[in-house]
Amino acid sequence: MLIDALRTRLHADCLIVDADRIASYLHDEAEWAPHGTAAVVVRPRTPEDVQAVVQVCVAEGVPVVTRGAGTGLSGGANAVDGCVVLSTERMIRILEINPLERLAVVQPGVVNDELRAACAEHGLWYPPDPASSPWSTIGGNVATNAGGLCCVKYGVTRDYVLGLQVVTGTGKLIRVGRRTAKGVAGYDLTGLLVGSEGTLGIVTEVTVRLRPAREPEHTVAGYFDSIVDAGRAVEAVAAAGLTPSALELVDRHCLRAVDDWKNMGLSVDANVVLLGRSDAPGPAGIAEAEAMVRCFESAGATFAVRSEDPEEAEALFAARRLAYPALERLGPVLTEDVCVPKAAVPEMLARIEAIGVRHHVHIANLAHAGDGNLHPLLITPPDDPDQRRRAQAAFEEIIADAIALGGTVTGEHGVGLLKRHGLAQEQAPDVIALQRSIKAALDPHGILNPGKVLPD
Amino acid sequence: MLIDALRTRLHADCLIVDADRIASYLHDEAEWAPHGTAAVVVRPRTPEDVQAVVQVCVAEGVPVVTRGAGTGLSGGANAVDGCVVLSTERMIRILEINPLERLAVVQPGVVNDELRAACAEHGLWYPPDPASSPWSTIGGNVATNAGGLCCVKYGVTRDYVLGLQVVTGTGKLIRVGRRTAKGVAGYDLTGLLVGSEGTLGIVTEVTVRLRPAREPEHTVAGYFDSIVDAGRAVEAVAAAGLTPSALELVDRHCLRAVDDWKNMGLSVDANVVLLGRSDAPGPAGIAEAEAMVRCFESAGATFAVRSEDPEEAEALFAARRLAYPALERLGPVLTEDVCVPKAAVPEMLARIEAIGVRHHVHIANLAHAGDGNLHPLLITPPDDPDQRRRAQAAFEEIIADAIALGGTVTGEHGVGLLKRHGLAQEQAPDVIALQRSIKAALDPHGILNPGKVLPD
Known part of the structure; x- marks a missing residue:
């Protein structure tokens, strides 16, 4: 029924029904998140194709799970049994880059780095730069409100989305938002859809705001004996009133893993490295970079320097x-x-360290430290259920501690499946209820990526 | 019934029942927008007071219209007959200014300029700067998603609101958003509430993001014979890849009116003046200001200069x-x-000029020209119904032309009452229907500022 109905509305080559091929579309990179099996994968080419898929799903009462490149880390794109997986892999056109209006219009399957490269040809810059930028798509970035390295100065995906074309939960194809620099006509549906992880609508076109290309950045590196010292350096940078264009923390475990893989000769005599950047123009950039070096030193860096070698940086x-x-x-x-x-x-970094010791879990640390967005990475040997249980316990403790310190359970990866429980801890029942009422209003048939984001 | 119920929940001095005193709370500064008469004005002191008001209004089925300083220009704060007007005039505490986290927490009645001054004492800056900043409140700014002069570089109110405390349409007191630099836990309720003009919730506390204080700005002025030349200069600034921190257009009618009132000695030999600013640090700021002067000259300015006198600027x-x-x-x-x-x-400037001529309406022009946000001001003698009809016709034509040129009916003032018709022209019925469903979900009793924003 479902597949027949889809065949009447879509070109045959849009459908994948072979189970082996379907298998590669069933989950994102959230290793631990469960997933089901899809009935079919559809690969629409046009917004009208997407609309047809949703209309069929409404008629058949079948869920539709949208995915970009599948680089998500929360299980937000994971299939549920019997669903249609909608892949944006064929919607990869950059429709417009407009230097005068400083905007671009793209289909959702365009890869982040491809958009950035295309903008650069016009002297323009699309800031949001998740570490997945060589693979992840703008549609996926919009769905998760992706962050990245430059967010500490330039904000996240939401800050760059001007307008969207969307298929709604009732199968309407609509445009929300604008192409103008400002606009307050009606409720901010664009902002509501950004970060909604495919549960409120399916994005078929994105209009993003661009900035002029920047001057080259100045890079600083600081080595620290302890992760807590590095954390103090981050605090010192904020207290000094600096606005770095990146402030990243990488620990020894991460650097060694990269070296073992890519042989980049990175091994350093430090447990933790902080990498900072300034893109303030002209001499202001050098001054800001050097002020960052002084902050690193004041926090106990064993070594801190402004790099004068762009390749090294x-x-x-x-x-x-x-x-x-x-x-x-x-x-x-x-x-x-x-x-x-x-x-x-x-x-928080001290607590993460203590949690790792207490649970005997190997935790590597990566962080967009300048905005307090920490990515402790809990590494477990394959097929070790005991280790896995301990990692899960550590994961839950980190969440609880972040909330206790006034933080949030997800800075940029999204709730997906992995953080639904955390969301219920972070937000009051009345706030969850409000979101449920919005979900019911925009997806009255409950077919858009059901079971994601909102807790049961 | 209503007033008795309010008396049981609020301190007596929170209520105004005297008709003469009520009269001064019935409308904002949108001269032409209709308004009704309120049953009572309440002036709560605490979030719990606001919650009590909404709970009474739910129980009694009475609308509640929230207002800040009443400086709105779309009728968004205008009373409907029999309503409760809720004034935030007593919720004026700055609760926190945090230099390390770069945020402030304020009650909704805090005046914009007062927040800016308090931030400046800590070396911090709250950018949104509507021209009403000496009078308008942060709560009103949030309700309308207010813009201002610096938006062309720094964005609008929404870009600075991290979190809100809100009383919902069912009388719950909730917190949405966050205090962290980033966060994607659940739907963006904060963004949805910003700009919703009191129709989705009543804001009782606002957490705003701050920036470090800027270096002094460099100012440029350009004189033009025609408004269209000035418009071409704006286009030239954008095309040159410049990012002014302000780019304002003021015509001769405006300057003369200010001079007649304040005797500032401004009268210039120009029909239109463009004022630009750059706050790029150090020599980059002077370079950007001088590049702006060249853009003005290339577009036909009769005179253009970088001001070296801060007082004049x-x-x-x-x-x-x-x-x-x-x-x-x-x-x-x-x-x-x-x-x-x-x-x-x-x-668009040419069309506005032609519309004024065609309808014999005196139109003065102010504009946040750098972001395309135009404020043609239609001035009519009092008590001249014929002139008023012609002004109304001109107003409608301007809206239609803006939409035809890919624009929006409201850049920063909000829909209120005056732009409801325009909203229906700008947005598809399916988009309006979506907003209606959100309104119904968040305000199921229909008591929050009914009749505003969404067209009938």
Whole structure:
């Protein structure tokens, strides 16, 4: 019934019904999140194709789970049994780059780095830069409200989405938002849809705001004996009134995993490295970078320097971006994504360390430290249920501690499946109820990515 | 019944029942928007007071219309017959300014300029700066998603609201959003409430993001014979890749009105003045200001200069801020607020001029020109119904032209009452229906500022 109905509305090559091929579309990179089996995968080419899929799903009462590149880390794109998986892999056109209006219009399957490269050709810059930018799509970035390295100065995906074309839960194809620099006509449906993980609508086109290309950044590196010292350096940078364009924390475990994989010669005599950048123009950039060095030193860095070698600086940031895939090679990784107030960064890092010791769990640390967004990575040997139980207990404790320190359970990865329980801990029942009422209003048939985001 | 019920829940001095005193709370500054008569004005002191008001209104089935300073320009705060007007005038405490986290927590009745001054004492800056900043409140700014002069570089109120405490349409007191730099836990209820003009919830506390204080700005002024030339200069600034921290257009009518009132000695030999600013640090700021001068000249400025006299520069921007109240002294002003793509600014300004001629309506022009947000001001003599009809026709034509050029009917003032018709022209019925479903979900009893924003 379902597949016949889809065949009447879509070109045959849009459908994948072979079970082996379907298998590769059933989950994202959240190792520990459960997933079901889809009835069919559809690969629409046009917004009208997407609309047809939703209309069929409404008629048949079948859930539709949308996915981009599948690089998500919370299980937000995981299939539920009998669903239609809608992949945006064929909606990959950059429709417009407009230097005068400083905006771009893209289909959802466009890869983040491809958009950034296309913008650069026009002297423009699309800031949001999740570490997955070589693979992840703008549609996926919008669905999760993705962050990245430059967020500490330039904000997250939501801050760049001007307008969307969307298929609603009732199968209407609509446009929300605008192309103008400002606009307050009606409720902010665009902002509501960003970060809603495919549960309120399916994005078929995205209009993003761009910035002019930046001057080259100045890079600083600091080595620390302890992660808590590095946390204090982050606090010192904030207290000094600096606004770095990146402030990343990478620990020895991450650097070693990258080195073992890519042989980049990164091994350093430090337990923790902080990488900072300034893109303030002209001499202001050098001054800000040097002020960052002084903050690192005041917090106890064993070594801190402004890099004058652009290649070296680039290699350090490349290593930061490769840390997650490098660690994945060592075994299943359970990725945390808590975000705490800046003042709480040292304390939260100390607690994470203590939790790892207490539960005998190997925790590597990556962090967008400048905005308090920490990614402790819990690494477990494959097929070790005892270790897995202990990692799960550590994961839950990290969440509880982040909330206790005034933080949130997810800074940028989204709730998906892994953080639904955490969401219920973080937010009051009345707030969850409000979100449920919005979900019911926008997806009255309950077919859009059911079971994600909101707790049971 | 209503007033008795309110008396059981609130301190007596919170209530105003005297008709003469009530009269001053019945409307905002949208001269032409209709308003009714309130049953009572309440002036709560605490979030719990606000909650009590909403609970009484739910029980009694009475609408509640919230107002800040009443400086709105769309009728969003106008009373409906029999309603409770809730004034935030007693909720004026700045609860926290936190330099390390770069945030402030305020009650909704805090005046914009007071928050800005308090932040400045800590070396911090709250950017949103509507021209009403000496009077308008943060709560009102949040309700309308207010813009201002610096938006062209720094964004609007929504971009600075991290979290809210809100009383919902069912009388729950909840917190949404966060205090952390990032966070994607659940739907963006904060963003949805910003700009919802009191129709989805009543804001009782606001947490705003702050920036470090800026270096002093560099100011440029350009004189133009025609408004279309000035529009071309705006386009040239965008095309040159500049990012001014303000780019304002003021015409001769506005400058003369300010001069007649304040005797500032502003009269210039120009029909239109463009005022630009750059706050890029150090030499980059001077370079950007001088690049702006060249853009002005290339577009046909009769005179363009970078001001080296801070007092003169300050006077020009002060005149810009005083233009609206100065014009109001000449007669009822019907304020437009369309926003068009930057490329359409010259064409839209030309059309506004032609519309004024065609309808014999005196139109003065103010604009946040750098972001395409135009405020043609239709001035009519008091008690001249014929002139008023012609002004109304001109107003409608401006809206239609803005939509035709890819713009929006409201850039920053909000829909209120005056733009409901325009909203229905701008947005598809399916988009309006979606907003209606959200309104029904969040305000199931229909008591929150009914009749505003959404068209009938």
